[in-house]
Amino acid sequence: MSYSIGQVADKLSISPYTLRYYDKEGLLPFVDRNSAGRRRFKDNDFNFLEVIVCLKEAGVPVKQIGNFIDLCMTGDTTLQDRYDFLNEHEAKLEAKMARLQHTLDFLRWKKWYYKTALQAGTESIHYLPGTNHVDPAVHVEFNQLVADGADPKDLGNLPEGTAKA
Amino acid sequence: MSYSIGQVADKLSISPYTLRYYDKEGLLPFVDRNSAGRRRFKDNDFNFLEVIVCLKEAGVPVKQIGNFIDLCMTGDTTLQDRYDFLNEHEAKLEAKMARLQHTLDFLRWKKWYYKTALQAGTESIHYLPGTNHVDPAVHVEFNQLVADGADPKDLGNLPEGTAKA
DNA sequence: ATAGAATCTAGAGCTAACTCTAGGTCAAGT
DNA sequence: ACTTGACCTAGAGTTAGCTCTAGATTCTAT
Numbered sequence: 455m456s457y458s459i460g461q462v463a464d465k466l467s468i469s470p471y472t473l474r475y476y477d478k479e480g481l482l483p484f485v486d487r488n489s490a491g492r493r494r495f496k497d498n499d500f501n502f503l504e505v506i507v508c509l510k511e512a513g514v515p516v517k518q519i520g521n522f523i524d525l526c527m528t529g530d531t532t533l534q535d536r537y538d539f540l541n542e543h544e545a546k547l548e549a550k551m552a553r554l555q556h557t558l559d560f561l562r563w564k565k566w567y568y569k570t571a572l573q574a575g576t577e578s579i580h581y582l583p584g585t586n587h588v589d590p591a592v593h594v595e596f597n598q599l600v601a602d603g604a605d606p607k608d609l610g611n612l613p614e615g616t617a618k619a
Numbered sequence: 620m621s622y623s624i625g626q627v628a629d630k631l632s633i634s635p636y637t638l639r640y641y642d643k644e645g646l647l648p649f650v651d652r653n654s655a656g657r658r659r660f661k662d663n664d665f666n667f668l669e670v671i672v673c674l675k676e677a678g679v680p681v682k683q684i685g686n687f688i689d690l691c692m693t694g695d696t697t698l699q700d701r702y703d704f705l706n707e708h709e710a711k712l713e714a715k716m717a718r719l720q721h722t723l724d725f726l727r728w729k730k731w732y733y734k735t736a737l738q739a740g741t742e743s744i745h746y747l748p749g750t751n752h753v754d755p756a757v758h759v760e761f762n763q764l765v766a767d768g769a770d771p772k773d774l775g776n777l778p779e780g781t782a783k784a
Numbered sequence: 785a786t787a788g789a790a791t792c793t794a795g796a797g798c799t800a801a802c803t804c805t806a807g808g809t810c811a812a813g814t
Numbered sequence: 815a816c817t818t819g820a821c822c823t824a825g826a827g828t829t830a831g832c833t834c835t836a837g838a839t840t841c842t843a844t
Contacts, residue, residue, distance in 0.1 A: 568702040
């Protein structure tokens with residue numbers, strides 16, 4: 455079984471333009487061509503393609519993905535390099551996910567900040583008396599709620615029937 | 620207490636160039652200037668700055684962050700919009716983290732694939748007999764190990780003393 | 785046989801998010 | 815007073831990752 459660039463593009467939910475661009479950048483040295491010069495993807499090629507898609511999603515630059523594919527084409531002498539590459543990007547991805555978790559925590563505290571402001575009808579309930587400056591105690595209060603066992607995922611949610619329109 | 624652009628840049632670990640760029644894009648309408656036209660950041664400004672940094676990390680485009688800051692400057696009439704904005708980006712970030720978790724799972728399976736190949740000295744142990752094509756049963760085998768309770772975070776790790784040089 | 789759709793290459797164009805340059809002002813230490 | 819370094823603006827330059835155009839070829843279905 456073989457697949458045209460359009461069929462592969464559909465399967466991967468990316469454009470044929472992008473696939474050709476990847477090819478140009480050296481990411482697809484494994485694809486065959488038919489007698490008319492058109493790309494014919496094989497079933498086995500999807501093993502490479504899913505690695506490419508994975509590394510893309512992990513935030514690895516196209517050039518580095520190209521380096522990895524080069525290693526793959528070279529053979530068993532590069533097994534250690536390929537392992538090291540994946541190991542490195544596993545660590546980077548774990549670090550990124552930890553950062554994103556902090557970002558998510560922050561977003562939830564701000565949601566709670568606006569939920570409570572919304573319920574009071576004004577943001578000024580969070581201000582230091584007589585200023586436009588946020589009282590640091592407000593953040594402390596939120597942290598206290600979380601420390602007391604509240605789920606930060608729920609704390610910022612508006613009660614039912616509060617949505618507008 | 621007030622801070623120069625350089626001091627703020629240091630605190631946030633971003634360049635003064637980037638801060639001026641953000642200002643140009645309308646992200647910093649709240650910063651004051653001294654008589655010579657230089658930016659003077661106040662303590663309260665860090666409440667905005669940490670929101671900007673958070674949204675950046677969450678992957679929100681600069682223009683949209685600008686829209687949010689505009690809402691902030693407008694006053695209490697925009698509280699619902701600000702809440703909705705954060706709510707939307709919380710959901711997007713949760714979705715992204717779920718995707719990244721799948722990506723991480725995939726990376727770990729590939730690490731295991733190369734660990735086992737490395738231990739065998741050749742990738743061909745994973746091929747269908749007489750081909751260069753990966754046997755789909757290999758992935759099934761990995762999934763089985765995970766289903767049987769193995770930690771995917773550990774499965775792909777090479778035993779101690781195997782690192783090169 | 786032929787019209788319309790898909791593909792090809794080379795190369796131009798685009799967008800986001802910086803990043804830097806040039807030419808000038810201002811502030812802090814000696 | 816003077817030098818050094820931080821700061822200012824406007825605008826040019828850069829990079830990554832596409833995205834599209836043009837002009838030609840090929841495939842598919844009637």
